[in-house]
Amino acid sequence: MFTKIHHIAFVVADLEESMDRFEANYDMELVERDQLTGQFSMDIALYNAGSNIVELIQPTTEEGWTYEYLQDNGEGWFHIAFEVDDIRQSMRDLEDRGIRLVHDEPQQGYDWLVVTLDDRDTIVPMQIVETLE
DSSP: OOOEEEEEEEEOSOHHHHHHHHHHHHOOOEEEEEEEOTTSOEEEEEEEETTEEEEEEEEOSSOSHHHHHHHHHOSEEEEEEEEOSOHHHHHHHHHHTTOOBSOSSOEEOSSEEEEEBOGGGSSSOEEEEEEOO
């Protein structure tokens, strides 16, 4: 089902400061910086680590999963996302295996479709992602 690790996300309170630390400490080069609105209201910074993406996320509203996670847990590791070839088929396969999903339909991520798995059914917070081409 999973073809690779698509991205690993970290939630941060101050994106600029986190980007400065991340780049200075780990010699990472920024690939993309953007603001998402709508279902996901956040500022993001994307870095490549080999064929994987490291995503820094700062929520821009005081609501939603990202903001709540930051408030409850502080800055740090947020979730892992696995790439799949067909997100809708993967959703059906997961549900057939008893894995609950947070949404009934894929959500628009940065340049991918994303579905969050219910963390009651996973080892760690997880998502599945289908890359848009």
